[in-house]
Amino acid sequence: MIRVEGLYKSFENKTVLSDINVVFDSGKVNLIIGKSGSGKTVLLKSLIGLHSIDTGHIFYGTRDISLMSARQVKAIREEIGVVFQGGALFDSLSVLENVKFPLNLFSSLSEKEKTERARFCLRRVNLMQDADNLYPAEISGGMKKRVAIARAIVLQPKFLFCDEPNSGLDPLTSIVIDNLIEEITHEYDMTTIVNTHDMNSVFEIGEKIVFIHEGRKEWEGTKEEIAHTENKNLNDFIFSSKLYKKIKASL
Numbered sequence: 304m305i306r307v308e309g310l311y312k313s314f315e316n317k318t319v320l321s322d323i324n325v326v327f328d329s330g331k332v333n334l335i336i337g338k339s340g341s342g343k344t345v346l347l348k349s350l351i352g353l354h355s356i357d358t359g360h361i362f363y364g365t366r367d368i369s370l371m372s373a374r375q376v377k378a379i380r381e382e383i384g385v386v387f388q389g390g391a392l393f394d395s396l397s398v399l400e401n402v403k404f405p406l407n408l409f410s411s412l413s414e415k416e417k418t419e420r421a422r423f424c425l426r427r428v429n430l431m432q433d434a435d436n437l438y439p440a441e442i443s444g445g446m447k448k449r450v451a452i453a454r455a456i457v458l459q460p461k462f463l464f465c466d467e468p469n470s471g472l473d474p475l476t477s478i479v480i481d482n483l484i485e486e487i488t489h490e491y492d493m494t495t496i497v498n499t500h501d502m503n504s505v506f507e508i509g510e511k512i513v514f515i516h517e518g519r520k521e522w523e524g525t526k527e528e529i530a531h532t533e534n535k536n537l538n539d540f541i542f543s544s545k546l547y548k549k550i551k552a553s554l
């Protein structure tokens with residue numbers, strides 16, 4: 304579980320996040336949704352300690368990272384896997400080397416064990432051994448996301464963060480990636496947080512949904528509740544397309 308209390312974040316004079324209070328549940332896919340520019344990425348980076356926050360608290364279980372030394376934060380980072388927007392693979396490393404990279408930094412495994420662990424994770428995301436020696440430029444967008452997910456889970460994290468994992472993917476591949484994230488969340492009992500503005504994801508994998516509007520948490524609930532929300536900003540966001548307006552009318 305990750306609990307956020309009274310979080311504020313600004314850049315110079317611009318307040319980006321105001322008084323965020325939220326609990327992200329263990330063993331679930333928690334979605335942070337909202338328009339582009341609403342503050343999702345800044346929130347995610349604040350949660351993982353890549354942005355310092357102005358005020359507030361971020362608890363990983365009972366551990367408050369806002370009160371920790373750099374060394375203690377580093378220990379928590381080792382429990383965190385991140386799929387950055389666009390995948391953020393190293394272009395000069397092969398698929399297998401990308402997935403081994405965190406093991407080289409943080410594990411004391413032998414070379415053979417590292418390769419075995421990396422291959423295990425690649426298999427888990429349905430990438431077969433013939434992809435091992437390809438470079439990011441040689442693989443499709445969907446494959447890149449799979450490699451990024453394999454790399455994110457290679458250290459067996461308790462917490463998995465994904466920033467817009469569907470960006471740049473076609474709708475079918477997006478659903479495959481969403482389902483993969485949901486499956487591994489349950490399989491490895493992780494606390495997963497996914498930023499998205501993709502409504503398909505909301506209805507596909509939204510176990511707990513948190514809606515951010517202009518840097519404030521405006522609503523939280525389940526995908527069953529979201530279709531009946533009376534929050535105007537949320538309604539405008541979800542049912543902005545004609546298709547979703549039609550679906551709503553038929554509910």
Ligand SMILES: Nc1ncnc2c1ncn2[C@@H]1O[C@H](COP(=O)(O)OP(=O)(O)O)[C@@H](O)[C@H]1O
Nearest residue numbers: 314317319337338339340341342343344345346
């Ligand atoms: N490093 C930064 N310096 C100044 N402003 C920033 C920085 N990063 C993000 N912002 C601003 O914070 C707001 C929220 O951005 P972001 O979290 O990236 O939105 P989202 O991920 O929801 O699209 C935007 O107005 C953006 O311009």
Ligand SMILES: [Mg+2]
Nearest residue numbers: 343344467498
């Ligand atoms: Mg973003």
